Amino acid sequence: MPAKKWLDKEVSLDPIKKQTIAVIGYGIQGRAQASNMKDSGLNVIVGLRKGGKTWKQAEAEGHKVMEVADAAKAADIIHILIPDMEQEETYKRDIAKHVTAGKALSFSHGAAIHWKWIVPPKDVDVIMVAPKGPGQRVRELYQDGFGIPSLVAVHQDHTGKAWDRVLAMAKGIGSTRPGVLKTDFKEEVETDWFGEQVDLCGGTHALVMNAFETLVEAGYQPEVAYFECLHELKLITDLVQKYGLTGMYNRVSETARYGGLTRGPRVVDKDAKNKMKQVLNEIQSGEFAEEWVSKYKKEGKHSFARYMKDIENHQIEKVGKDLRKMMWPDQET
Template sequence: MTFLPSFSTRSYMSTQQQLLLKNDNPIDKCKEQLKFKTISVLGYGPQGKAQALNLRDHNLNVILGLRRGGPSWEKAIKDNWRPDIDLLDIAQATYTSDIVKVLLSDVGQIEQWNTIKNNLNENNTLYFSHGFGIHYNKYTNINPPKDIDIIMVSPKCSGNTVRKNFLSGEGVVSSYAIYQDHTKEAYNNCKSLGFLIGNNYMFQTTFEKEVLSDLTGERCILMGMIQAAFVAQYKVLKKHGHSPLEAYHETVYEALNSLYPLINDKGMSWLYKNCSTTAQRGAIDWSKTFEKQLIPMIDACYHSVKSDAEVKRVIECNSDPSYRIKLDNELQEIENQELWEIDKHLRIINKDQ
């Protein structure tokens, strides 16, 4: 099937980057590409649920593959998926579909891989939203056959945002990659699936680059570093005699409710241009100091990811039978931190007003 080869090539800092744009790839064309395909979604976590529901809303032939009787199975039934019709076990869903969207957790992919592999058919499309299993195949043992296509669409947001923005029409952004193109339709299927789950545009990457950037981002600015920065500033303000409420509001509340939304809407330079002269001077000066300190730390994190140290730790931790208990304890420690206890309490107060 011939499909639109449309993309836009843009230059960013002297680097040519191909962008697939929604306006160049009409939804009707994308649906036409997939109208005779059965699409299975394995997993019903945030990404699995969002992508499955978005595709179903386009009236495509979508089925779920889940562990029969498990918690996700029950959640799917509540979302009107029908057992033994469009809600099947993983083996059945894989075997009866043309496109298999593997949206299980990284560990879940490892655990279910033999079941998936044994039920794949020639010319199937294997779809991922994260390159972990494929890129780290020497640890995950996820080695797909050569007679299928392997593609990736990786949303740059949570599954909850994928669904919310699909319903609102706001859309999201993803990277995409073609790992194996056996049928010569991998590109067409990849971009069709990408736009049908709600992307405004997609940029090209590889499975390797997606994993390295994603794992680095999670450990640094997206989660690990921002949690550390919030806690560190809160502790310093309290140490110097500021009340817990003042420390909280100058650290978390103002960032999340005022400044970060403005950065998202207007950009960082707009924020700097539209704050007080005192804030401008201090932020410009101290940002340079922080940058010098942070570059070697982030670089060390990147090398830890690239050297496979991080994936080894993830797999080693998850192979420990008691890991779930240990992890729950670590997560509870974060929830119990004074900063987030205040946050929780004030959220309740705000809702009551």
């Protein structure tokens, strides 16, 4: 059965026009979503730690900024956009006492609710609008008159108006322009983490690095290997995003088409798929969530350090830094 979809003309901002939305956090998503909703004519306040580095930035960009507890108290919809691992503590310390009857608790990722790091009271709506793209593109495409598609979900509908609320928020950030899809918190969390781990982030970086190493170890110039294994990847993924897998193959050379179709499945084979299933099982069972929470409690943001260092020290990053400086001299590395 196909997923339920909504387009821009089917959704109205009216259900939340007179409500106050507190965006908690002004990071990559918080900045984009708060700005988009404000530009859509919604009443937005931004909740931050006093003296935090984004306080002045949010004010300079035209937002009313308040401390987190004050923003949560003033809001009808509390939209939590701080990192997953900070949500539970911030909720208990600053937000929970202000989650009163009839309000909505909102997220852009369902982990805190699905894994019960946050357990909301029964007399509030619990909703989610999850853009399927990074915050920078959420803002850029909105300003271009379009938007990033989103997944929308209702975990708890106390008021009977939760769907009206979440769809209006999706419209406010521009997501109903390309379209939004109905999901639930469980599906969003498990598929989001799976994609990040085996394909979008983890799978891509591992595939690229192994391909690069294979060429360099065979005696090819690292600079040429960089272009073939990393730089051109964007050109292909752009085609895939716009035209699908078949459309991509129809737009590359016949040699690339035949070689890709016959050799690609040999590299990413059934053994790789079985490992993907293992990763999915770890996500579904809660094993990954427990591991991540435990790791973060012990090491905080240093949890990534060893893994990031391995990548930073890899030859592909050193070669790439020089080549990117050659191609885009004014770009930050």
